[in-house]
Amino acid sequence: MDDHEIRAALDRHWAASEAGDFDAEHQIYAEDAVLDYPQSGERIRGRRNIQSSRAAQPNRKRFTVRCITGAGALWVTEYILAYDGRPSFTVSIMEFRDGKVAHETQYFADPFEPGPSRAQWAERMA
Template sequence: MDDSTIRLALERHWAASDAGDFTAEHDIYAEGAVLDYPQSGERIRGRANIRQSRLVQPNTKRFKVRRIIGTGDLWVTEYVLTYDGAPSYTVSIMEFRDGLVVYETQYFADPFVPAPSRADLVERPGTEAP
């Protein structure tokens, strides 16, 4: 499977995730896929279990992809996952085999107030001049 085909599959996956289309969202996973959440210490094994874990999650979720980067069998998506209006900055690392995800790790980070000590060194994305 070439990179453009995998990129399209990822775009469909994240669009389906945002739309709450649990069937299309999980088309990207192999039957024996493994999903790890290192921060909570959870591992979910199998496409059906991954799908079920998301079906029973009670929060309203929205997904906004910031960027997708990868090549070959390794792809990373940076996105903002909003649970009930609260954003979490998220990274998904997916490993593909035969065009399907066989392993995924997701990392989550909550927003935080920037340190005043570096205020004169930073810019805020979206506020810079063209």
């Protein structure tokens, strides 16, 4: 699978995530994929367990992809994941093997107010 095909698979994955299509969303994962959430210390093994854990999440989720970059086996997606309207800035690091995601690590960060010590050098992002 070349970079263009992986990028297309990622576009389908994130579109399916936004649509709540759990079957299409998880086609990108290898059967033995591993998903890590370092902030909570959780590791989920296997595509079916990853899909089940996400389907069991009760909140309404919205995905807004900001940037996808990568090449070869390593791809990073920056996106905003909103649970019931509350945004969380998220980074997904996906490692591919044989055209499927073998390992994903996701990091989440809540928004915060800008620090006054940086005000003279900073501008507000849209």
